[in-house]
Amino acid sequence: MKHNIFSITFITVVLFVVLGACAGSAAIEALKGTEQEINSAFSNQVAPVISGDYIVWQDERDGNWDIYLYDMSVGRTETALFENSKDEVDPAISGSRVVVTDNRRGNYDIYMYDIASKKETQITSDKTEQKEPAISGDIIVWTDRRNQNTDIYMFDLTSNKETQITTDKADQSQPAIWGNIIVWKDTRNGNEDIYMYDISTGKEKPVVTDSAAQTNPVIEGDYIVWEDRRAGNLDIYMYQISSGKVTPVCIDPEPQKTPAISNGRIVWADGRAKGTNIYIYDIATGQEKTVSTASEYESNPSIDGSRIVWQDKRKGTMDIFMFTEDTSGTGAAAKEEIGDEAKDVAKESTLGIYPVSAAVIAAYFRITSRKNGRRKI
Numbered sequence: 284m285k286h287n288i289f290s291i292t293f294i295t296v297v298l299f300v301v302l303g304a305c306a307g308s309a310a311i312e313a314l315k316g317t318e319q320e321i322n323s324a325f326s327n328q329v330a331p332v333i334s335g336d337y338i339v340w341q342d343e344r345d346g347n348w349d350i351y352l353y354d355m356s357v358g359r360t361e362t363a364l365f366e367n368s369k370d371e372v373d374p375a376i377s378g379s380r381v382v383v384t385d386n387r388r389g390n391y392d393i394y395m396y397d398i399a400s401k402k403e404t405q406i407t408s409d410k411t412e413q414k415e416p417a418i419s420g421d422i423i424v425w426t427d428r429r430n431q432n433t434d435i436y437m438f439d440l441t442s443n444k445e446t447q448i449t450t451d452k453a454d455q456s457q458p459a460i461w462g463n464i465i466v467w468k469d470t471r472n473g474n475e476d477i478y479m480y481d482i483s484t485g486k487e488k489p490v491v492t493d494s495a496a497q498t499n500p501v502i503e504g505d506y507i508v509w510e511d512r513r514a515g516n517l518d519i520y521m522y523q524i525s526s527g528k529v530t531p532v533c534i535d536p537e538p539q540k541t542p543a544i545s546n547g548r549i550v551w552a553d554g555r556a557k558g559t560n561i562y563i564y565d566i567a568t569g570q571e572k573t574v575s576t577a578s579e580y581e582s583n584p585s586i587d588g589s590r591i592v593w594q595d596k597r598k599g600t601m602d603i604f605m606f607t608e609d610t611s612g613t614g615a616a617a618k619e620e621i622g623d624e625a626k627d628v629a630k631e632s633t634l635g636i637y638p639v640s641a642a643v644i645a646a647y648f649r650i651t652s653r654k655n656g657r658r659k660i
Contacts, residue, residue, distance in 0.1 A: 316589070318604060330583055333586070334378055338605065341374060347369065365403065367387045370386050377418040380395055382416040384415070413425050417458050417460050422439055426457075434448070461502040461504065464479055464481055475498050491520070514534055551584065
């Protein structure tokens with residue numbers, strides 16, 4: 284009986300740690316790699332995005348907002364992409380294509396610049412405002428006010444065809460795209476929810492409609508990630524498209540915001556320590572690590588493979604920094620220590636807990652069952 288009480292207590296403690304796995308400011312393992320400053324101008328550089336060897340950002344060194352490029356394949360060279368005196372903001376990138384919001388005509392339109400061909404293309408020409416572009420391959424999406432409210436529109440570079448995606452009279456904004464799936468923030472239910480649209484089927488559906496606000500969705504592959512206020516502050520949640528399952532990634536009394544995702548890994552700006560720092564979470568392993576804690580003013584991260592970029596105010600103005608992960612110590616060997624039973628529990632947890640923590644519980648069951656032949660709780 285005493286042994287049973289001890290077991291219950293032990294599991295309770297494990298569950299407490301699991302359910303609060305992102306809580307507190309206790310020491311968390313740091314991601315191994317190197318950090319470097321990207322830009323050199325003394326002015327504000329913000330909103331960085333990365334694709335392969337290309338980093339682009341919003342830069343005010345010339346007194347207005349321009350879009351600058353840093354090409355890692357040719358060395359430390361910064362280049363302005365658009366040559367006009369107006370503002371370009373909201374950069375997004377896919378491969379060598381960069382899309383921006385541009386007000387050279389007196390209103391905001393969507394423009395594209397192809398780094399490989401050095402060709403600039405105007406995407407929208409309506410006299411109302413088009414903002415918040417996102418791009419994946421040949422598809423560009425944005426928010427559009429031509430119908431008095433804010434809708435999501437799409438442009439196919441292959442067919443040169445523009446399509447209105449949302450028609451609800453409420454506002455839809457903050458679009459993101461990956462392949463055939465478009466996601467956005469939607470206010471049709473009186474609060475901010477996340478919706479998605481499948482280009483291949485033409486079908487729209489809600490992703491999450493919790494009564495609290497869900498904002499800033501991003502998508503890659505089978506996962507949609509966003510900021511969520513259901514606990515009273517900003518946390519990070521994710522949705523698996525294939526299973527329809529919503530899972531908390533990080534829940535903490537301090538805010539977690541502006542998520543990005545690449546190769547099944549999520550990064551965000553985290554306020555649990557002093558200021559805001561960059562954190563990373565691996566969906567496959569359930570492991571969370573710090574990327575950078577060198578400054579109190581790190582925000583707006585973007586990730587592509589082993590490279591993470593963000594804006595950082597450690598020198599008094601916003602600059603762009605990059606972290607390159609050391610991948611030499613990663614591989615299958617690191618994953619061989621978890622047995623099949625633990626892996627099964629980690630994959631399917633009815634408690635909705637983090638996979639790595641579920642694996643700890645499973646490991647405990649396995650160890651105690653070997654000692655006692657069976658477990659009674």
